Structures are given as structure tokens and as C-alpha cells.
Amino acid sequence: MLALLNMTNLNTILYYEYPKINSVLKYNRxxxxxxxxxxxxxxxxxxxxxxxxxxxxxxxxRVDFHKQVSQLQYAIAPIRIxxxxxxxxxxxxxxxxxxxxxxxxxxxxxxxxxxxSLAVYVREVN
Amino acid sequence: xxFSAFVVFGLTVVLGTMISVILIPGRRxxxxxxxxxxxxxxxxxxGCGLWSWLTYLTLRVELLGAYRFVIELLIxxxxxxxxxxxxxxxxxxxxxxxxxxxxxxxRSFTTVALVSIFLFSFLVAISLQILQSINNPHGEWxxxxxxxxxxxxFFYNYPDWMTAFDRESANSNLDxxxxxxxxxxxxxxxxxxxxxxxxxxxxxxxxxxxxxxLVGALWLLKSMNQGxxxxxxxxxxxxFVVNGADQLNDVPLAFYLVSSIVSISFFLINEKITLKPLIxxxxxxxxxxxxxxxxxxxSASLVISTFIVFVxxxxxxxxxxxxxxxxxxxxxxxxxxDFKINVAPLKNAYVSVDYWPRISSQLLELNRYWIILxxxxxxxxxxxxxxxxxxxxxxxxxxxxxxxxxxLKPIILTSFMTxxxxxxxxxxxxxxxxQELVVHLDTSLNRLFIxxxxxxxxxxxxxxxxxxxx
Numbered sequence: 001m002l003a004l005l006n007m008t009n010l011n012t013i014l015y016y017e018y019p020k021i022n023s024v025l026k027y028n029r030x031x032x033x034x035x036x037x038x039x040x041x042x043x044x045x046x047x048x049x050x051x052x053x054x055x056x057x058x059x060x061x062r063v064d065f066h067k068q069v070s071q072l073q074y075a076i077a078p079i080r081i082x083x084x085x086x087x088x089x090x091x092x093x094x095x096x097x098x099x100x101x102x103x104x105x106x107x108x109x110x111x112x113x114x115x116x117s118l119a120v121y122v123r124e125v126n
Numbered sequence: 127x128x129f130s131a132f133v134v135f136g137l138t139v140v141l142g143t144m145i146s147v148i149l150i151p152g153r154r155x156x157x158x159x160x161x162x163x164x165x166x167x168x169x170x171x172x173g174c175g176l177w178s179w180l181t182y183l184t185l186r187v188e189l190l191g192a193y194r195f196v197i198e199l200l201i202x203x204x205x206x207x208x209x210x211x212x213x214x215x216x217x218x219x220x221x222x223x224x225x226x227x228x229x230x231x232x233r234s235f236t237t238v239a240l241v242s243i244f245l246f247s248f249l250v251a252i253s254l255q256i257l258q259s260i261n262n263p264h265g266e267w268x269x270x271x272x273x274x275x276x277x278x279x280f281f282y283n284y285p286d287w288m289t290a291f292d293r294e295s296a297n298s299n300l301d302x303x304x305x306x307x308x309x310x311x312x313x314x315x316x317x318x319x320x321x322x323x324x325x326x327x328x329x330x331x332x333x334x335x336x337x338x339x340l341v342g343a344l345w346l347l348k349s350m351n352q353g354x355x356x357x358x359x360x361x362x363x364x365x366f367v368v369n370g371a372d373q374l375n376d377v378p379l380a381f382y383l384v385s386s387i388v389s390i391s392f393f394l395i396n397e398k399i400t401l402k403p404l405i406x407x408x409x410x411x412x413x414x415x416x417x418x419x420x421x422x423x424x425s426a427s428l429v430i431s432t433f434i435v436f437v438x439x440x441x442x443x444x445x446x447x448x449x450x451x452x453x454x455x456x457x458x459x460x461x462x463x464d465f466k467i468n469v470a471p472l473k474n475a476y477v478s479v480d481y482w483p484r485i486s487s488q489l490l491e492l493n494r495y496w497i498i499l500x501x502x503x504x505x506x507x508x509x510x511x512x513x514x515x516x517x518x519x520x521x522x523x524x525x526x527x528x529x530x531x532x533x534l535k536p537i538i539l540t541s542f543m544t545x546x547x548x549x550x551x552x553x554x555x556x557x558x559x560x561q562e563l564v565v566h567l568d569t570s571l572n573r574l575f576i577x578x579x580x581x582x583x584x585x586x587x588x589x590x591x592x593x594x595x596x
Contacts, residue, residue: 030264070271073296078282080295
């Protein structure tokens, strides 16, 4: 019985878990956002708000969309992400193409391109 | 920041342990090692829980900056002075009261082997958790999407902390209790930086505290070997070990649930000569409801089970005793109510009248019950999440049989009844969930089982025969 208990433990922890954990470093999106968006507070203010657009389809790829927006929100806190129609500034994250000069929102202009896939746009809001 | 974090956590454990020493005095034939294991386990939970509660209180009454520091210092001094006074007037604190020598731990081959396996498992589990924290410093989804996010808002927008509850922003699940965010925020505030080390250390601390408490409680109530085997089983569960490093709030919930039950056990085995363990149990019950929304079901289950088993059936707890338990948890209940009513009032998709047509149609879908039942059974026996310990427990009970001591019967019955009620409650929640059923099961069921795991192991190893030889 002792041997079985030992097997129980070793199998679960070492055989199953250890190689997985010890394999590759997980891709850390939050730190990447923090690193690239360091100048964001200068643009929108420390307690500012931003909208968010992405080339991830919020309907077809709902989980990925929400995951990305949650990670972005955590990375840029205390700047808040608010609904697109109410935001003067918009952060665009483009995973499949490079950030365009203007996003899908009318009258928006590129303010700063942080890297090829990350940019901030500004537009008039009523 | 690392140094500050260690100092703060050290102080938290010391103060919490002082309170637990005051509330769980050494009596009769208690072995000192398991008694101190329990005290340290309780100490961690008490320190973290009370500090989180105090942080929320000071935020609500806008007791800011130096004032808050002075209050914290004063409370710490009062605890310290009372502890000294308590020790001075209880010279037998570290001894057993009757003068009987505590039973010497057996040095049989089985015990030595179990100690070795336990220590090895413990070291491996802790190493894995640290590795996981290094590889995934911000934790998993829930950690960055609300627990630590809320703490970030408190930290950066302090004292304007209510911005964390802006309903227009991408902040989600605003009505989730603030046990973890308040604790993380306060330590970040002390250290002056929002280091990822703090939530990782909290996760690690609760993992260790739960294991230590389970081992100590079973050692004291049954036998050393029993405690060690339960500890090994707990450390064998992948989800349990990794959950802390993922910076989620499930292990703290499990910890406070089992702590509350263990405290009641102390009240009973002390022949009810002091109400102190019951007060401690009430505090743990209070902190429990402050951890997660799911914990409200757990705490209600525990109170109902306590009432049915202890008060009505066995009559080992009077109505007055139960009142003491409930009144001690009352400050936490008031705080949670204030949070739910004044800080994050949200429409509850489970009970709101607007959702009744959907809920009633879901209640009539028999297929939902079948899907949920299948998943519950699969989850219980799924090896990759629970380890191989379920078959081990079955074999163990077959070989060793059942040996229930008379004075432990109410504790065992309460524990099992609490677990059953929690499982039944979760089952019902899945039936009426507003989310897509399979997605909801996929994303939460494994974690729900973590909540009951330490309590289940505690009750199981109190029920089965002692392990003297393997």
C-alpha cells in the first residue's frame, strides 16, 4: 500500500506535471503590453480611458478576444478600457497584420505606433 | 520589494499565530508538534484574512495614509501585549495541562517511510509551485482579469479606489468579494510596488498552510501516520498544487472551510470547557464568505450541517454556542453586505426575477442534469486532475476498514454533510447557469472540487482505520 501511495504521488507530480511546467516559458503577453505601452499614460493621462480594437473577431473568437482585452486592461491599469463608441483614444492590437494608419472607426488618426502590431489612435467623440 | 514582502508576511503569520495560540490553548494530551502545525496553519489564515478585512474597512471609512498605519500598529501591539499576558498567566501553554507526557511519535518503518514520502512530496510540490510562478508570473485568467486587476486599481488610484468598480470599463465580475484584492493591494502599498511576488507568495502560503493544517489536525485527532497519508494525497493533486501558483482564490476558500471545521473539532474534543475554538471557527467562517461568491454556499452548508448534526441530532452544541459561532462571523457578513449593496450592486443572473423564464425552462431540461452528472462523476475519478489518489482511497478503506471514534462522529458527519450540500449546490448552480453549460463546466468544475478536497480528506481519514503498517 505504501508503494501504491508512493506511485500515486510520483506519477502525478513528476511524471505528469514536471515536464510540462519545466518545458518552455509561457508566452507572457501582459509584460509585452506593459513594455510596449510605456508611453500610453503620456498620451491619455494616468487615469484616462481608451477604447480597444483588434483583428480578433469578438463573435467568432470570443474567448481569445476577451482574453486579450483582459490582459491589456491588467497591463495598462489604472487606465480603463471603455466601450469604443465613448472613447477618444483607441488602442489597436493587430496580431495578423501590421497596425494600419487608421482603424475601422471613421475619422480616427494614428497617434503613436508602439510596434508593428500595437498602436494608439485618436478621434473626435461627441 | 522582496524583503518588504517577506517582512510583511512574517509579521502576518506571527500575529495570526499569536491569536491562534490564544484561541487554541494546549490541553490534555496534545502532542506539541501537531498542535503547533495547526497553530501555524491557522496563523497564516488568520493573519491574511483579518488584514484583508481591516484593509477593506479602512478603505471604506477613508482612514488613509499614516492614520491607517497607526491603526494597524496599535492593533498589532494590542495582540502582542495580550499574547504576552496570556503566556504569563498560562505557564503550561507549551505543556500538556494534566502533566501526561505527549505520546512519542512512532519510529516504525511505516512512519519513517511516510515521513520521507511526505517531505519529498512537500519539497517537490513547493518547487513545482515556485517554477510555475516563475514561468507564469501573472497567474492565470482569473488572476489578471479580476483579482490582481482590482488590486492594481486600488494601488494606482489610491485613495480613489472606487474607480475599480467603474461599470463602463472592461473590469469584469465586479461583485466578487475582495479578500485577495485587498490583501494584495495592502502589501503592494506597504512595499511601494506592484510586484508579482506578492500574489505568488499568498498562493504558496495558502497551499502550505492547508497541507500543514490537514496533517496537524489528523495527527492530533487520529494518528501521525493518518495525517501524513492525507498530506501526501493532497500534495498529489495537480490542480491543488498549481492553483496557488495560478494566483486563484480556490485554495484559500478550501483552507477557510477546513479551518472552520477543525476549530469546531477543538471545541468538542476540549469537552466544551472554553468557547474560544468556537470563536475561532466563527472568524474562519466569516473570512470564508469574504473569499469568493462560491464561498457563500460553502459557509451556508457548514452552518446548516452544524445546526442539524451538532445542535439537533447529537446535541453536543447548544443554541447559545451556535449563536457565539454566528455572531463572531457577523462583522464579516456586515462587510460583505456593505460591499454587495454599496460598492458593487449588481443584478444577479441566477436569482433576478428577469431571468426566471430562462431558469424555469432550464430546470425542466433533463438532459442538463445528465450532462452535469456525467461531468461530476468524471471529474471525481479523472486521474489527470485528481492524481491516482481516489483508487488509493478506495483500496485503503477496503484494507483498513472503518474505525470511527465516538467523539469524532459528529465532526465526521458534519464534514461529509457540508461537502454533500456544497456538491448539491454546485450541481443546482450548473442547472440554472446563465452561461453555456459545457463552457461553464469546462472552466470551473475542476476548481470547485478543490474547495471540498481538504475537508473531504479530513473527514475520510477520520473515518477509516489507523494506518500502523503498510
